[in-house]
Amino acid sequence: MTEAAQIDAPQADSEDRAPPRERLIDSAKNLFCRYGINSVGVDAIVERAGTAKTTLYKLFGSKDGLVEAVLDREGQAWRSWFLAEIDGPGGSARERLDRIGPALKIWFTRDDFFGCPFINAVGESDKTDDRMRALAISHKKIVIDRLSALCDEAGMSEAEKIAHTIGLIMDGAIVVALITRDPSAADIAARACKSILESAPV
Template sequence: MGKSVSKKQAVAAALAANDEESARGRLLSAATHLFCKNGINATGIDAIIHEAGTAKTTLYKLFGSKTNLVHAVLESEGKAWREWFIGAMEEGGGDAQSKLTRIFPALKSWFGEERFYGCPFINAVAEHDKDAKQFRAIALKHKKVVLAHIEKLAGEMGAADPESLAHQLALLIDGAIVAAMVSRDPGVADTAALAAGSLFGPSRVKKPKRAAGTAQLVAV
């Protein structure tokens, strides 16, 4: 009898866990859509639970507060975006420069999506107190991962200053995202790609060092 009750309890616990995971997923999905489309401050709890089809008590049980939900959305969106973005650069292989040149075609594809509302990190920082550290910290953490991968590829490409090149490309990326959000024109990615092309010129790449004997031979 005791074992039977224990099994029932285990099944009930498993079902409850599945229900919570399902509710969490629906809340994250609803909040992500509404925060990106309408803004964090303009989106109330009632709108989120209505779209998610959950109770308000469920939201507070799973996340504790709207601020915690915002953090969860940014963490989730950041992870998904980084996986997509880095995957888009790496897909198809090739040398480091080939991978870097895939940045803006990938962004153009993203800009053309119906649910493109800009970068959630830029948007979150933009609509909150600029002295508030919580959203800037999450945004900088996200940017650090993206920059690190671009810098790694810049180094493999032989850039004279991989860190500087990564930051220059990041500025073009951020600028293209904001311009596309405002203009609703995916073509701004092509303009950014043209600007990025000048960063890959011969003067930006380290010249291979020649051995002393080779240099003397050439001189003769």
């Protein structure tokens, strides 16, 4: 583990009443997202969570089990937030699709933006191991399905293809924003999405 990760991994407050499972997931999430899954050991996670190592293994079986739990939690949280951003204010399907870029910009400007945890996990994992890839695809499918439904509602004849194109634009913007730390990648994504949507066949 990096020296920075060791310094930034304080023990959990003894007054923290959250169950051990929640503390372990939250602690692992914070460390994994910032430093990377492979850079963070079990010792740092349990120290930050204020639990015993045996508790981690009892609850998750292994570090890999904890990684999957973190990704499941993060995926659900991000999807709930993102879909609320585009659907919450209401409006037409096209108006909802036009909120993708602004929603990404909100995310990119947050202090805790460290890229997509699924993209990061696949990037760190053995490329012949499909476990992380399957988790990432499952997460992505839920998002693409919603975008496809909106494209269909907007009267576009190739809704699924357009949704996948928008998904590619989103993924590219996420990686660029992570590398450059420049939230304006979302503005570029917004313009690209607008061009795709305006030229979509109906």
